[in-house]
Amino acid sequence: MPFSGRWLAPLLGDAPNANIASTMKDAARWIEENCARPITAHDMARSVSMGDRTFLRHFKAEIGMPPSEYLLRVRLDIACRLLITTTLPIDKIARRCGMGNGIRLAKIFKRRLAVSASDYRAFARTEFDNQ
Numbered sequence: 553m554p555f556s557g558r559w560l561a562p563l564l565g566d567a568p569n570a571n572i573a574s575t576m577k578d579a580a581r582w583i584e585e586n587c588a589r590p591i592t593a594h595d596m597a598r599s600v601s602m603g604d605r606t607f608l609r610h611f612k613a614e615i616g617m618p619p620s621e622y623l624l625r626v627r628l629d630i631a632c633r634l635l636i637t638t639t640l641p642i643d644k645i646a647r648r649c650g651m652g653n654g655i656r657l658a659k660i661f662k663r664r665l666a667v668s669a670s671d672y673r674a675f676a677r678t679e680f681d682n683q
Contacts, residue, residue: 572610573614575600576600576611578599578600579596579599579607580611583596583626586599587627588630589650593607593608607619627651628661630649631649631657632672634649635673635676641654642654642657654669
């Protein structure tokens with residue numbers, strides 16, 4: 553289309569969606585910093601001053617997964633690190649990474665990693681010690 557407005561872009565500055573990637577990275581960082589407490593998609597959207605549906609759509613487009621999945625992966629990553637580097641009981645680890653209790657953490661481990669949290673700890677420690 554000859555008059556698509558491309559020639560106006562340098563005059564008007566960045567397009568409104570140019571900052572979406574940066575905003576979604578800010579949201580991902582906020583999730584990482586706040587994952588130990590109970591947070592909702594509404595809390596996530598509010599952290600970057602967006603409506604819920606708009607936030608969900610943009611987050612998935614930019615990060616490649618819904619914010620709930622991202623939150624779960626962040627929590628699981630923290631749990632894995634704590635299992636390897638500490639001797640904390642699984643229930644305490646679950647609370648520290650925002651999963652509530654050891655039963656929930658155990659279910660997530662079984663579903664996602666097909667291994668129990670205690671088996672993961674034992675296996676990962678032997679691998680970590682052998683390096």
